[in-house]
Amino acid sequence: MEDPNSKNNVVCKGCSTEPSPQLNILCGICKVFFRAGDVIFSTAACGHVFHKKCLTSWLSTSQSCPQCGSHCYRTRIHQIYLNFAERTDFDDEEIPNAPFEWVPMDLEFGAPADAHLPPDGAIQWGTDDDGHQTYVARVYIDDELLPASYVPEKKAAIASWGCHARRMTDEVEVLVLSDCDHKWVAGEGGSFPEDALQSGYADNGEVTYTGRGLHNGIQRLGKVHPSHKVLYMAHKDSEVNTSTYEVLVVTPREQADR
Known part of the structure; x- marks a missing residue:
């Protein structure tokens, strides 16, 4: 089948050059179909x-979404991850629920009284300095x-970023497991298990x-940054790091039983 991108002689610097499955979805800026290797x-x-490069280039001169015109800033965009698989005879069957998801927390003023409570299946990993x-x-x-530590009693998440601890009440997502087991696996110097949970990304796209x-x-929760070879953590108002740590691994139960 002929590639519509090549047919139109369209070249996009944000597109992957590696052969990969193509989505029937166009980037609204370059009008090129997304591929599995695209950011x-x-x-x-x-x-x-x-495409990341398309969007960041656009937002360097504009503060509106190139597709609908709503307000949009470079500080309010994020990467999305798509799972590609070969088509099977079961594609028309009901799609099973995801074994885990990141659930947004409603911490806005005026939210329901119980909106800050973690959903069933959230991973309670420890306590903060105040015992919460x-x-x-x-x-x-x-x-x-950024990976973060959510504290329901404070209606906020704590993360380390830019050499400081940050208390966040906006765009907080809690990890919720529905059909998974989890464990903490030892790592050091930026290492991580192959099946470690990809929780976030740096500004250069590094997972x-x-x-x-x-x-x-x-014990504190934080971000394993492989190229920096450390785990970053929030401590009081500062960001600290250590080269020895444990990494979160989430395994669907069907996979764990094999």
């Missing part, structure tokens, strides 16, 4: 999707999606992972 970003407000239970979460800060490590004798 795809979404606007936070309206949810439209584009904490849960595995992630937050969006500028061009990054980061949820980890936990010790600082001053207290």
Whole structure:
């Protein structure tokens, strides 16, 4: 089958050059079909999707979504991940529920009284310095999606970013397992297991992972940044790091039983 992209002689710098499956979805800027190897970003407000390079280039001179015109800023976009698979005879059957998901928390003023409570299936991994239970979460800060520690009693998530601890109440997502087991696997120097949960990404698109490590004798949740060879954690108002840590691994039960 002829590639519509080549037919139109369209070249997009944001597209993958590797042979890969093609989606029947166009980038709204370059008008090229997405492929499995492309880095795809979404606007936070309206949810439209584009190649990362297309979108960041557009937003360098504009503050509106190129597709619908709603307000959009470079600090409010994030990467999305798509799972590709070969078509099977079961494609027309009911699609099973995902074994886990990232559930947005409604922490806005005026939200229902119980909106801050973690959903069933959230991973309670420890406590904060005040003894409050904490849960595995992630937050969006500028061009990054960061592993974070959600504290229901404080109606906020704590993350480390830019050498500081950040308390976030906006765009907080809690990890919820529905048909999974989880474990913490030892790592060091930026290493991570092959089946580690991809929890976020840095501003350059590098994947980061949820980890936990010790600082001053207290276990803290943080971000494993492979190229930096450390786990970053929030401590009081600062960002600290350690080269030895544990990485979160989430395994669907069907896979674990094989």
